[in-house]
Amino acid sequence: MIGLSIFFLKNYENNNYIIETLALDGSAKEGDALFKINCVGCHGITARGLVGPDLHSVTQRLNDKEIINQVTGGLTPPMPSFEIDSESMSNLLKYLHTL
Ligand code: HEC
Known part of the structure; x- marks a missing residue:
């Protein structure tokens, strides 16, 4: 039972975070800067992929929530x-949508 309530609590917080994020209208420019700091090591400077996959058109494969x-x-x-x-x-989502 305890495990279950923790699961629901985490899930609830997670959902709130997603709802909050989707309600915002991010900046692709800020997202680009964040991407260059956090993601290029694996996804490449132009997001064409290195260790991680090419992220161009990823927003057509996955929805924002995913x-x-x-x-x-x-x-x-x-x-x-x-x-x-x-x-x-x-901001990151907005940037990924520009790829
Ligand atoms: C340490 C390496 C690493 C870093 C850093 C990293 N990624 Fe990834 N990423 C991966 C790998 C590996 C996969 C493929 C995972 C799988 O599905 O097997 C992936 C998958 C993804 C996918 C899904 C792609 C698809 O086609 O399903 C997205 C979106 C993504 N990463 C975004 C990001 C973003 C945004 C950042 C920066 C905040 C980031 N990643 C940082 C390694 C990394």
């Missing part, structure tokens, strides 16, 4: 989970 889960979830090592505020996450 991308948020990918970035914050740590579900696919070696990609780490990023603790990122909803504003920055929104």
Whole structure:
């Protein structure tokens, strides 16, 4: 039972974070800067892929919610989970949509 309530609590917080992020209208320019600091090591300076996959048209393969889960979830090592505020996450999403 305890395990279950923790699961629901985490899930609830996670949902709130996603709702908050999706409600924001991020800046692609800020997202680009964030990407250059945090993501290029694996996805390449132009997001064409290195260790991690090419992210061009990723927004056609995955919806925003799935991308948020990918970035914050740590579900696919070696990609780490990023603790990122909803504003920055929104900026990153905006940037990924420009690719
Ligand atoms: C340590 C390397 C590493 C870093 C740093 C990293 N990634 Fe990844 N990323 C990966 C790998 C590897 C995958 C492929 C995971 C899989 O599905 O097997 C991936 C997958 C993804 C995917 C899903 C691609 C798809 O086609 O399914 C997205 C979106 C993504 N990364 C975004 C980001 C963003 C945004 C950042 C920076 C905040 C980032 N990644 C930082 C390694 C990394």
